[in-house]
Amino acid sequence: MKTIEEPMLPIQNVNVHDSIRLVAPKELKETYKRTDKVTQTVGESRENIKRILSGEDQRLIVVVGPCSIHDPQAAVEYAKRLKELSSKVDDHMFLIMRVYFEKPRTTVGWKGLINDPHLDGTFDVSSGLKIARQLLLQIGEIGLPTATEMLEPITPQYIADVISIASIGARTTESPTHRQMASGLSMPVGYKNGTDGSLDVALNAMLAAQSPHSFLGIDADGQTCVINTKGNPWGHLILRGGRSGPNYQREHLKAAADRLRSAGLSPHFLVDCSHANSNKDYRNQGIVWNDVIDQRVAGNETIIGLMLESNLHAGNQKLTDDLSQLQYGVSITDECIDWEETESLILTAHEKLA
Ligand SMILES: O=C[C@H](O)[C@H](O)COP(=O)(O)O
């Protein structure tokens, strides 16, 4: 029998190795400040997106870029190309670069540049946040709006002021924590349907995030606090397919619009050409893209945007211990289409839309 004198079993931090303090959001933002140009890029693009979401602007949103950012230099090269392309199509399309720093994994794997910027399991989150913010500032300076997935509920304090549109991923759309976070974000937020293909979780997320919430978070000084939000009215659905198959075809879009209407939500959405809509094969993204563009050209105005996973070069590569083997401009997460195909898909769609 145990007595009180016996050494106690540890009851705290049983599975915690250690914890490392981070710079406060305010400090990082003071070191890496928004210029007037960046503020203008973010402010104006958020307004453009809202006008598209409310039907005042008929242009098509295109969220396009790498599955994940792992090399800021390649990301800047991509951004410069995309900015040039954007100016050729901006009468009918509004291009936004995917700048995804946080990757939700099905089980385990590299969790993105913020979590592990050196790609070597050292998890230097402090550098990850700095590199992410610096890159967003560089892209904003180029005049290109950015989209990202908000995964860690603390990250927005460090980078949200340089993001034009956010998404909540298929793995977290059902999470109350992410819905609360979205209710306080300052930019429009897209909710992916669930990995099983369910629309319910995304519709419920949109309804939940429209409402005010009070929850735990950190403030600009990094102090834990209660955050009281007003609710974010700029939610929208993103169709990404699911285990049951893709959901970009005519009948799926009709069903999605009907479901949105019956939930009292605006019947419009973005279609993700990748993930389960492409069966995670980059060669299928163009098929999905062309199908959805043709539906839009035929008059389906419930389609307000598309998403493409695209990089400088096609496909993907494995992340191994030997980082010298990494090919420049190739994804280390999901497969992407290359720049040439990206440009061709966008220019062809522009002609059709015109
Ligand atoms: O977009 C990226 C991936 O689809 C997502 O992070 C899940 O990846 P995984 O299934 O390879 O973990």
Ligand SMILES: C=C(OP(=O)(O)O)C(=O)O
């Ligand atoms: C992880 C992503 O997508 P999903 O949540 O749809 O799997 C993504 O867009 O990077």
